[in-house]
Amino acid sequence: CRQNHGCSSPDHPERANYPSRLLDVGMGEDEIITLQSTGTFQNEEYVCLSHCWGKTRPLTLNGKTRAALTKGIDVAKLPQTFQDAVKITRRLHIQYLWIDSLCILQDDKSDWEVESGHMGYVYAGAVCTIAATVAKNSDGGLFSNRGDLLPPSRIDANFDASRSWLADKVNGFLERQIDEAPLNKRAWVSQERQLSRRIMHFGSQLFWECYESQACEMYPVSLPDWALPxxxxxxxxxxxxxxxxxxxxxxxxxxxxxxxxxxxxxxxxxxxxxxxxxxxxxxxxxxxxxxxxxxxxxxxxxxxxxxxxxxxxxxxxxxxxxxxxxxxxxxxxxxxxxxxxxxxxxxxx
Structure with a gap:
């Protein structure tokens, strides 16, 4: 996508709209990640996480946790969705990750107003958005359990099937997999999805969405026309x-x-x-x-x-x-x- 599509330029928001804080996840398998102020950053690349908070409040950045997050926190202490997002960010060879609950002070109204005011630019400026599409809360994780076997489809045909071929077309394929998933029922996510240049949807399978292409594990090159919105x-x-x-x-x-x-x-x-x-x-x-x-x-x-x-x-x-x-x-x-x-x-x- 970055080499062949028009989604790639520009990848960075203007300095005034750059996130004030990012999580430094490192480039290896370090167990500690740190919260960094971006005041001295030179438009370093970052990834965003789009997720449901759920009824249980996840770990957040506030006056009590700020020092600990800045000093460094063990990845294992994060909710499962956050842990998985750290892994994916590292696999993409990107050092920084933006998560709303950990990068915006949740008990500081003025900080929240400033950061939420340019949140659209934050998602638009990210290299990619990781979407926890089917997770109902921060403990749901990115990776779904799925069976090794696909259920068979029975088709009663009144023609000679030996000289023909049949395809099992699933109507509303993308809508059911993504649009109707828990994440995309959330109001904030509507904007996140519209403004993100590239999205990796983690659902029953991995889906890819950018301005010029949509694909998934079943159709890794591109979704067929009948499956496209x-x-x-x-x-x-x-x-x-x-x-x-x-x-x-x-x-x-x-x-x-x-x-x-x-x-x-x-x-x-x-x-x-x-x-x-x-x-x-x-x-x-x-x-x-x-x-x-x-x-x-x-x-x-x-x-x-x-x-x-x-x-x-x-x-x-x-x-x-x-x-x-x-x-x-x-x-x-x-x-x-x-x-x-x-x-x-x-x-x-």
């Missing part, structure tokens, strides 16, 4: 547009030659893609009600860069009349704390 879907189009926006210098965002700008700096297709994404996102689960808009801030930033528009309480300012035309498809609960005015879709769960 619809390239014309609004969700796929949004991911493609975010990729191009990320590679476009901000100084060129409003030039007439920019592929995502019309004369008014607007692109209806981008907004339509956003609307489809928003509808799916609104069904995702949040641990903290107040994160509804924060969890998609990175995507809103990218679209704002391309259009010159501004997201106001979840609605685009330039299209405020159209954006007000939303309705609930099913009964919805109200958040425990106020987070948006009642005219915004973000005001309901």
């Amino acid at each position: 619809d390239p014309n879907s609004d969700t796929a189009k949004l991911r493609e547009k975010l990729h191009h926006i990320a590679d476009q210098p901000e100084s060129n965002m409003f030039s007439s030659s920019h592929p995502h700008a019309s004369k008014q700096g607007l692109d209806l297709n981008t907004y339509h893609a956003w609307s489809s994404f928003r509808d799916k996102y609104s069904k995702c689960e949040l641990t903290h009600d107040g994160d509804k808009l924060v969890a998609i801030h990175g995507i809103a930033q990218r679209i704002g860069q391309a259009t010159g528009d501004e997201l106001v309480a979840g609605l685009w300012r330039s299209r405020i009349a159209e954006e007000l035309c939303w309705f609930k498809k099913r009964p919805a609960t109200e958040p425990t704390k106020w987070r948006a005015p009642t005219w915004s879709w973000a005001s309901t769960n």
Whole structure:
């Protein structure tokens, strides 16, 4: 991918959007990893972990654990998913790993606000995102137990099978394996997946996803056409547009030659893609009600860069009349704390 695809440049976020902290996992089999401040880093490569926290709170960075993590912690003391992520990062020959719960101070509101504000850039700047797709919590690990034998398929055919061949086509293959997995039901993960350049999904098998290719252990070169998601879907189009926006210098965002700008700096297709994404996102689960808009801030930033528009309480300012035309498809609960005015879709769960 790094040699032959257009996913590779640039691999690093701007200095202002570089993670403040990274875990140094080393390049060998050292049992100790350390938390490092990146103030003196020169855009070193890193990998991100996308995971479910679950009902049990994993080890986190806070005022009490900061000194111990900076000094060094035994990998064996980490939750299983974190341990596996360390192994994969080392196998990729990359020294640094970013995990939200260990790289953002969880008991410091100001630190969390700063780091969450550019989290989209953190995932976009990573060489790759490791996705714990089927793990329901941090103890689930990346690697699934699977049988050595595949269940047989019975097909009743009314033709001469000796002169023909049959293929067992699984409808919704990618959707069932990835989209409907526990990880991708989480709201924060919607943004992580959209902005990551490359993703390794650890599920019933290993899946690969980048801007130009999707593959898995069953189809290591590329998924067949029937297994691929619809390239014309609004969700796929949004991911493609975010990729191009990320590679476009901000100084060129409003030039007439920019592929995502019309004369008014607007692109209806981008907004339509956003609307489809928003509808799916609104069904995702949040641990903290107040994160509804924060969890998609990175995507809103990218679209704002391309259009010159501004997201106001979840609605685009330039299209405020159209954006007000939303309705609930099913009964919805109200958040425990106020987070948006009642005219915004973000005001309901």
